Amino acid sequence: MITAHSDYVQAHQDLFTASTFEDIERISRSTVESYLENRRIWDELNHFKTTGQILGKHPIFDWTARLEAIRRMKIGDLVKLKIRIDNNLVRSRASVRRQPGHKNTANRLQRIESMQKELTEVNRMLNL
Numbered sequence: 001m002i003t004a005h006s007d008y009v010q011a012h013q014d015l016f017t018a019s020t021f022e023d024i025e026r027i028s029r030s031t032v033e034s035y036l037e038n039r040r041i042w043d044e045l046n047h048f049k050t051t052g053q054i055l056g057k058h059p060i061f062d063w064t065a066r067l068e069a070i071r072r073m074k075i076g077d078l079v080k081l082k083i084r085i086d087n088n089l090v091r092s093r094a095s096v097r098r099q100p101g102h103k104n105t106a107n108r109l110q111r112i113e114s115m116q117k118e119l120t121e122v123n124r125m126l127n128l
Contacts, residue, residue, distance in 0.1 A: 004041055008034035012124055065119070070121050085119045 010033040018024045040058045047055035054061070073081065093113050096105055 004034055008038050038045040066118065067121060070118065070125065072124075075126070078125055080123045082119065082126065082128075085115050085122065089115050089119070 008031060011027055014027045015024070015031060018027050040116050044055050044058050047053070070078070070081070078104065089112060092108050092115070094101075096108050096112070104106075
């Protein structure tokens with residue numbers, strides 16, 4: 001949470017020193033993303049503080065559940081998953097390369113990042 005808040009504060013300050021339209025756009029995007037991340041963390045902490053239970057809406061909980069599912073897989077399933085992730089990565093990267101200005105590019109990049117994390121874990125499990 002401290003990092004998300006620090007990133008937000010720094011990006012907000014940088015908005016006032018930006019000189020070009022591209023800088024303003026990039027810094028604005030960073031400011032909003034940092035603010036939203038900080039807000040999600042704050043909601044989780046506040047909910048836990050008031051109820052004593054985890055809210056579970058932050059993306060880290062989805063990743064933790066996926067990580068546990070990967071760790072419970074058998075070797076054959078891990079190999080199949082590795083092949084599927086490799087193929088999906090190639091296709092997703094190609095579509096980002098072909099259409100960099102497409103409306104789904106941001107989603108595709110997030111999906112690529114997610115698949116890359118999964119692939120890293122699968123490779124670790126397979127000792128590759």
